[in-house]
Amino acid sequence: MLQPGHDPSSTSQLRALWQERAASRGDQLNAVLLARLPTVANNALHEWHCRVIEREVLAYLSEGAEVLDLGCGYGRITERVLQARPDLRLTGIDFSIEFSGMYKRRTGAPAICADVSRLPFPPHSFDAILAITVLMYIEPAHVAAVVRELLDRLRPGGILLMIDPASEYISIARFFGGSKMPTGGDGFSLTSYNSLAAGRPHRVGGMPFLSACLPLALVLRRFPRLTRTILAFAARVDRLLPWGRRITLHRWLRVKGEARRL
Numbered sequence: 001m002l003q004p005g006h007d008p009s010s011t012s013q014l015r016a017l018w019q020e021r022a023a024s025r026g027d028q029l030n031a032v033l034l035a036r037l038p039t040v041a042n043n044a045l046h047e048w049h050c051r052v053i054e055r056e057v058l059a060y061l062s063e064g065a066e067v068l069d070l071g072c073g074y075g076r077i078t079e080r081v082l083q084a085r086p087d088l089r090l091t092g093i094d095f096s097i098e099f100s101g102m103y104k105r106r107t108g109a110p111a112i113c114a115d116v117s118r119l120p121f122p123p124h125s126f127d128a129i130l131a132i133t134v135l136m137y138i139e140p141a142h143v144a145a146v147v148r149e150l151l152d153r154l155r156p157g158g159i160l161l162m163i164d165p166a167s168e169y170i171s172i173a174r175f176f177g178g179s180k181m182p183t184g185g186d187g188f189s190l191t192s193y194n195s196l197a198a199g200r201p202h203r204v205g206g207m208p209f210l211s212a213c214l215p216l217a218l219v220l221r222r223f224p225r226l227t228r229t230i231l232a233f234a235a236r237v238d239r240l241l242p243w244g245r246r247i248t249l250h251r252w253l254r255v256k257g258e259a260r261r262l
Helices: 008-025 039-056 076-084 097-107 140-152 167-175 190-195 208-213 224-240
Strands: 066-070 089-094 111-113 126-132 154-165 202-206 250-256
Touching (some): 008 097, 039 126, 039 224, 039 250, 089 097, 190 202
Parallel strands (some): 066 089, 089 111, 126 154
């Protein structure tokens, strides 16, 4: 996931880090999610991502719709999308050559190794774009421009869904001794995330209770079954109480493209 306008040497270093992740961890969730969390915690986070996608995007797509999986990794999102909606046509794009190859092998869908600053697609190419933990790796000064480019690739009535870390949660985690990985990216405040919609119809949500419980995965590392039960309960609470948008590990933003012309 290239950071547009980034210094070429830094970009090369970031690409090398992601290539190393792909080579050493392959198709494991900690290759693309939180490297230091146990598998059970990354599973819970992955399931939350997929539920948001199903509820906020897939439920609105017509048969045969075309979807771009931006920052596709090894295909974890596309696999679940195709399980739920095998009629959809998916395309992946990733910064890493290794991940692009894994994506094609695992999903059978086409993948392109490219960066978000030079999207190789003409305007109005997709009915939906999924940018799951992608904007966090883009330099803050360029995020708004990248979002405009993504919205430009949507067909009328299309949907752009973004999921990224919340800076409020990151600040709390750092206060208690959390550290930042080289590929950890940046978070967004609720205000800055909302501003990316640039006046277009949008809605935003989070996972506050699950976020509060995720650190238990480190404390209860030797008890994965108990941890899984606690995190599943937390996820159910978040579904019943969808108001928590500020103090949350990850936050989602759903933006509608331009209206369909009559």
